[in-house]
């Protein structure tokens with residue numbers, strides 16, 4: 001398809017021509033602009049001309065646009081899409097003339113280009129990345145609706161520079177961002193987190209039947225081991241779903257001393273956590289250790305983007321665990337909890353984003 005002309009509030013995005021060489025060179029020849037680009041800075045307008053002459057405006061595998069500022073009529077940037085056949089997606093790239101930075105032009109152009117990919121090219125996957133040292137570019141990519149998926153690396157074309165990168169992706173249904181694998185056994189320094197099994201009811205009753213442990217959790221204190229057997233049956237059924245995350249916390253794979261689970265999630269994005277541990281094991285760092293392994297698994301193996309939790313403000317130990325995990329307080333939901341016999345309590349909400357987890 002021919003590269004079309006697109007329009008935004010302040011810009012015209014149009015195919016590039018050889019006549020653009022001097023204006024493009026003002027960007028592609030500027031070291032401040034090209035520092036994190038994968039191509040070599042253009043030394044002269046002849047380099048720029050050569051590149052412009054190599055562009056095929058009728059191509060079905062790349063779309064290059066010049067960003068024309070309506071107010072001045074000048075070309076102030078370049079950007080577009082190129083096809084990554086092996087990943088079956090389009091990749092977004094752009095750069096802007098230095099004196100036009102910090103005015104939202106790149107976002108304005110990039111959002112339009114992404115819209116073109118989605119609506120006209122009917123694309124279902126769009127990727128992009130930026131060098132870790134260049135976080136402003138990440139803001140542009142996120143403004144386009146792409147989400148951070150992990151770290152990578154790229155080299156410039158002659159191999160002389162290598163950058164650690166942050167990778168981003170947009171997919172139409174979002175389904176490829178998260179790959180459920182269910183409750184897999186996780187090992188930490190002192191713990192084994194495994195699935196519950198049929199023989200765990202008595203261990204569960206030891207903590208679920210103790211009001212000191214259940215005071216700030218949503219379920220009623222178990223009155224007998226039969227109550228624990230019932231919930232255990234329900235948890236075992238849950239493992240049939242591949243998006244079920246519910247671990248028994250053990251010291252050696254056998255006796256269960258607690259639980260950590262994803263209590264709710266939207267399938268793709270957001271996971272809400274709950275946890276509890278038997279009283280004799282409190283304040284030894286076990287829950288923090290268990291949650292660290294679970295967060296790592298949920299972010300890096302499964303691909304969740306946000307993990308949240310909350311605690312009754314009368315239960316600060318749980319909040320301490322959230323803080324130690326690097327979660328950010330996100331506000332208080334007043335009188336969120338009610339439990340017969342214990343009255344009502346405010347919920348202090350916490351969350352952490354994948355990006356923040358990986359940056360710790």
Ligand SMILES: CC(C)(COP(=O)(O)OP(=O)(O)OC[C@H]1O[C@@H](n2cnc3c(N)ncnc32)[C@H](O)[C@@H]1OP(=O)(O)O)[C@@H](O)C(=O)NCCC(=O)NCCS
Pocket residue numbers: 212213214216217275276277278281282283284285286287288289310311312315316317318320321
């Ligand atoms: C909340 C709970 C899971 C914490 O488990 P844990 O293994 O003791 O947690 P950790 O040892 O990793 O961390 C607990 C932290 O809270 C701190 N803490 C304990 N009591 C506290 C209190 N009253 N005020 C403030 N901090 C407190 C501990 O000192 C520790 O912090 P530190 O490592 O900086 O010393 C555990 O107490 C529990 O199961 N409680 C009952 C069930 C429950 O409340 N679940 C959470 C519902 S939101």
